[in-house]
Amino acid sequence: MRYGRALLILIPVALLAGAALAEEDAGPAAETLLDERCTLCHGLDRVDAVQTDAEGWNTILDRMVTYGVRLDEAERETLLGHLLESEEE
Numbered sequence: 517m518r519y520g521r522a523l524l525i526l527i528p529v530a531l532l533a534g535a536a537l538a539e540e541d542a543g544p545a546a547e548t549l550l551d552e553r554c555t556l557c558h559g560l561d562r563v564d565a566v567q568t569d570a571e572g573w574n575t576i577l578d579r580m581v582t583y584g585v586r587l588d589e590a591e592r593e594t595l596l597g598h599l600l601e602s603e604e605e
């Protein structure tokens with residue numbers, strides 16, 4: 517019975533950890549990036565107004581980087597995935 521009780525505690529912990537990890541590479545991280553990095557010079561309406569493909573977004577992101585936006589490789593991927601996903605809605 518000792519193991520049964522340990523499992524009862526471990527399962528919710530594992531589920532919570534899993535949920536936190538899932539959130540990491542999906543929407544919320546990208547939303548945070550948008551809020552923190554992309555609202556310094558213009559509103560997100562500017563971002564929402566653009567409909568383009570991966571190439572188009574890369575061109576725009578390159579331009580934003582020349583304006584001073586900091587984006588490392590992983591952040592760029594996250595953001596790009598999110599921007600392309602939003603196009604399909």
Ligand code: HEC
Nearest residue numbers: 550553554555556557558562563566576579580583584585
């Ligand atoms: C340092 C200031 C600055 C930051 C930070 C910034 N932008 Fe911009 N952004 C601009 C300026 C200036 C323009 C208008 C000139 C232009 O389109 O190049 C613009 C225009 C845009 C446009 C419209 C482009 C078009 O072709 O219509 C989009 C989309 C955009 N930004 C996305 C972003 C995203 C996504 C981020 C965050 C990664 C971001 N911006 C962060 C300065 C910034």
